[in-house]
Amino acid sequence: MNPQLFLAFLVVAGALACTPGVDWAYSITAGLRQRSFVPAIAGLCGGYVLHTVLLVAGLSALLAGIPGVLGWLTVAGAAYLLWLGATTLRSWRGASFGGAAADLPAPANQLRTFVQGMDTSGINPKGLLFYVALVPQFVSPEASLPVPVQSGLLGLTFVLLVAVVYSCVAILARKLLHSRPAAARRVTLASGMIMVALGLVLLAEQLGPMLGPALLRG
Secondary structure, eight states: HHHHHHHHHHHHHHHHSSSSSSHHHHHHHHHHOOOOOOOHHHHHHHHHHHHHHHHHHHHHHHHHTTTHHHHHHHHHHOOOOOHHHHHHHHTGGGGGTOOOOSSSSHHHHHHHHHHHHHHHHOOOOOOOIIIIIIIGGOOOOOOOSSSHHHHHHHHHHHHHHHHHHHHHHHHHHHHTTTTTHHHHHHHHHHHHHHHHHHHHHHHHHHHHHHHHHHHOOO
């Protein structure tokens, strides 16, 4: 693998991982509400591992090339974000440090947290676009490693980066808001609002072009 390309990829991927978004909101919420944020971070990483597998198998480019697939993935991702954001907003008044759901046994709650994290990153079409449009730019056909191996290494490098960044986000949220229940509630409220807002933006981006001509004809 070309060392210069790899270093450039680290810079770009690190910058993307450090950009606040839905993954950050979910990491912060997990840091505040869960006894352990590890299942949430593992779930987020699991979604990107899925994208890496699709990339290596060549399925990412195939899916991106099918008309309408990314649009429907975006709609599904937006709907899920709206549901997750609404769930977070409903519970913001009771948000506090370590307030894990008490109505579920610990293993069941951890599994649910893991699945929600994997859904959050895995169903996000922007993640698919990152792997389809960006990762191939840092693959060198002249390198000694085969292109699929390079793609897999770059994808897993991004997984490692987000694991470190999101863990730091969750830890900082927990430490800074440990003794500030009012601040914890405000942060949880903001996280829910971010999820809902991004869900609405994604829906508008996809449904606007679809509904516009129909409304004009009506």
